Amino acid sequence: MSNRLKRLFAQKPKGLLSVYFTAGFPNLNDTETIILELEKNGVDLLEIGMPFSDPLADGPTIQASSTVALKNGMTIPKLFEQLQDIRQKTQIPLVLMGYLNPVMQYGVERFCQKAAEVGVDGIILPDLPLQQYVEEYKELFEKYNLSKIFLITPQTPEARIREIDSLSNGFIYMVSSASTTGKTVGLAEQSQAYFQRVSEMKLQNPGVIGFGIHDKDTFEAACTHASGAIIGSAFVKALHREGSLPENIKSFIQSIKN
Amino acid sequence: MSYHVNEKGFYGKFGGAYIPEMLYPNVEELRQNYLRIIQEPDFQQELQALLKDYVGRPSPLYFAPRLSEKYNTKVYLKREDLNHTGAHKINNTIGQVLLAKRLGKKRIIAETGAGQHGVATATVCALMGLECIVYMGEVDIERQAPNVARMKMLGAQVVAATSGSKTLKDATNEAIRDWINNPEDTYYIIGSVVGPHPYPDMVARFQAVISEEIRVQLLEKEGTELPTYVVACVGGGSNAAGAFYHYLDEPEVQLVAVEAAGKGIHSGESAATSILGKDGIIHGSRTLLMQTEDGQITEPYSISAGLDYPGVGPLHAHLFESGRARFENATDEEALQAVLELTRLEGIIPALESAHALAVLERLQAKPDDIVVINLSGRGDKDLSTYLKHFHFDEQ
Incomplete structure (x- = not known):
């Protein structure tokens, strides 16, 4: 595990807030601003989405942001x-x-x-199967000291x-329910039972819950069952609002944390 | 070399199941059960009875005298166009719907491009009394109105895929997303030899009835089970997989796969994946696919909506790379000429897809004693408006 991830989970075993955004959205060169503003507002961990034309596991919000990002020229x-000098500016853990x-x-x-x-x-690559990872790529990830998150x-x-x-050697991404990203039905009782079941397994890796986490209530509910939670689609939507990027980021993160 | 899928789900380096974890339980359930169920005697009995009495199999192997005379060789047409619903697609949907029932699934989803697979799925769902949802690109819904009407008539719900390029690949994405969101009661009937393992193998097995029959019929007519050539068009490649299946391990039979060149291979408007594609991942399978340098999947073009898929089934990628099959292609124009030729020489109006296979007859340079079997995968009813417009029959 990278030192930054290790340090984060050691220092903050509970209630950590992770945010996903699509690189290149809303504008091609927003990446650094979004990273630094999220950190400034107290976000603990960042997932940077690399846009793809056919994102099977994602719902309409993230797909639409990916389409815009690709049109903007993100590769x-x-x-x-864009990330070349980012470590001179922030030590927040970054996951692609x-x-x-x-x-x-x-x-x-x-x-x-x-x-x-x-x-x-x-690195999170949802469509890289476990077996292929073990057979073809595990050594590479280890060689470069990158955590592979499943x-x-x-x-x-x-x-x-x-x-x-x-x-795994970082954290486990617990998908909250059987769904693509961006569903906002809340966390059903069924999900609670599943979080409980996983929590009782006493895994060696911390769990972070994602998919369907979109406001203060769902974030806090998820945090009672895991080390933290990931907000994606709801944040991507917030970037769409009128106003400057720093203002939108600040008001969205405050609505989750306060 | 083996041309069949290995125990890990690969054809050479192609195939596999590159799927998000959310799909794993569904695909794994299928992988663990499909061979066992397909081999059960009561499954086979029900399947064979439906293929015979409902689909109308065996489909004839027709010796085409005037086409043979023109090309100075022996041309046979495998008449999949005479199946119920007008194409080979129903061989697969009958098989998969029986499988879905045995897995206890109540809700069927499918993707469709031109609408042939959607119609074949809606048909078997009506037959079995199952709920049916068909995803279709918004653009295709406009282009293929008659098939949309047929699906609705059969009781299916047609859902427009409005993301991305709004065509077949996006309809497939939407169907996969539906399956992710409904993991318990839903079965996904994929229409071609594409998608994660075991789909390419399963669909090929259900379409293999085509070559199984050719062997028997050819023996009767020519005293040999082995033709010189088997020719079939390839989009995803299900009719070709069926026509090739029982000849894969007969090296003396030349397998010819014909892709859609659209307006020309290098026109920027083409669907010839073997030439324009590169190794990659699409819809859960490692195969050859058309993409940008950055790995974004691009939109192919063909006048035929059944051939404009940016990938090709992993079996075909393997047949191409290993050299077992010869890959040809035909342009829109060549396909249209082949439509008219077959219509006027044999009184058969073929589908645009199938016409691509007919279009390479001359290029084969077959000898007088050679036997050429062309898989006539579908009939041309769905393409009549294109034909009328192109040949200006609507002005006469």
């Missing part, structure tokens, strides 16, 4: 260029999230090397959760 090389195909075309080793070089701490869902069998736990 993996462009994102690395995206789909396998663009990473494959960039070259998986080159991607890991570059991510490590700019100071990225972890998803689990309410339908993931216990044995598979144990396997994922043994292969």
Whole structure:
């Protein structure tokens, strides 16, 4: 695990707030501003989405932001260029999230090397299956000291959760319910039982809950069952509002934390 | 070399199941059960009875005398166009709907491009009394109004895919998202040999009835089960997979896959994936696909809505890379000429997709004693408005 992730979970084992945003949205060069403003407002962990034309696990909000980001000219090389000096400005843990195909075309080793070089701490690739990771990519991720973060869902069998736990070295991304991103139905009783079940498994990795977390209530509910929670679509929507980026970010994060 | 799927779900380096964890339980349930269920005697009995009495199988293997004379070889047409609903698609939907029932699923979802697979799915759902939701790109809904009407008539709900390019690949994304959101009661009937393992293998097995019949029928007519060539069009590649299946391990049979060149391979408006595509991941499968340098999936073009898929099934990617199949292509114009030729020489109006296979007959340079089997995957009813417009019959 990267030192930054290790330090974060050691210092703040409960109630940590993670935010996802799509790189290149709303404007191509907003990446640094969004990172620094989120940190300034007390966010603990950031997931930077690498936009993809066909994001299967995402709902309409994140897909729409990805379409805009691609139109704006966002690419993996462009994102690395924007992150080149980021470690001189902030030590907030950064996780890159995206789909396998663009990473494959960039070259998986080159991607890991570059991510490590700019100071990225972890990678989430939802469509890279466990088996392929173990057979083809695990050594690379370890070589460059990048945490590989896997998803689990309410339908993931216990044995598979144990396997994922043994292969993870950062945190486990607990998808709150069977859904794509951006559903705002709240956390059903079923989800609570699943959070409870996972919590009782005493996994070696901390869990962070995502999907459907969109306001103070859902954030706090999720935090009672895990180390923290991730807000994605609701934040991406907030960036759309009138007003400056720093104002929008500040008011959104305050609505969650206060 | 094996051309069949291995125990891990790969054809060579292609295939696999590159899916988000949310889909894992569904795909895993299918992977663990599909072979066992398909091999059960009562499943086979029900399937065979429906294929015979409902679909109308076996479909004829027709010796085309005037086409044969023109190209100075022996041309046979495998008449999948005579199946119920007008194409080979129903071979697969019948098989999968029976599987869905045995898995206890109540709700069926599907994607469709031109609407042929959507109609074939809506048809079997009506037959089985199952709820049916078909995802179709908004653009395709406008282009393919008659098939949309047929699906609605059959009781299916047609949902417009409004994301991305609003065509087949986006309809597939939406169907996959529906499945993620409904993991318990829903079964996803994929229409081609694409998607995560076990779909490419499962769909190929259900379409394999095509080559199983060709072998029997050819033996009767020519005294051999083995033709010189088997020719089929390829979009995702389900009719070709079915026509090739029982010949994969017969090296003397030349397999010819014909892709849609659209307005020309290098026109920027084409769907010839084997030439224009690169190794990558689409819809849960590693295969060849058309994409930008940055790995964003691009929108292909063909006059035929059934061939404009940016990828190709992993089996075909493997047949291409290993050299087992020869890959040809035909332009919109060549396909249209082939439509008119078959119509006027044999009195059969083919679908635009199937016409791409017919269009390479001359290029094969087959000898007089060669046997060429062309898979006539669908009939042309759905394309009549395109034909009328192109050949100006509407002005006469």
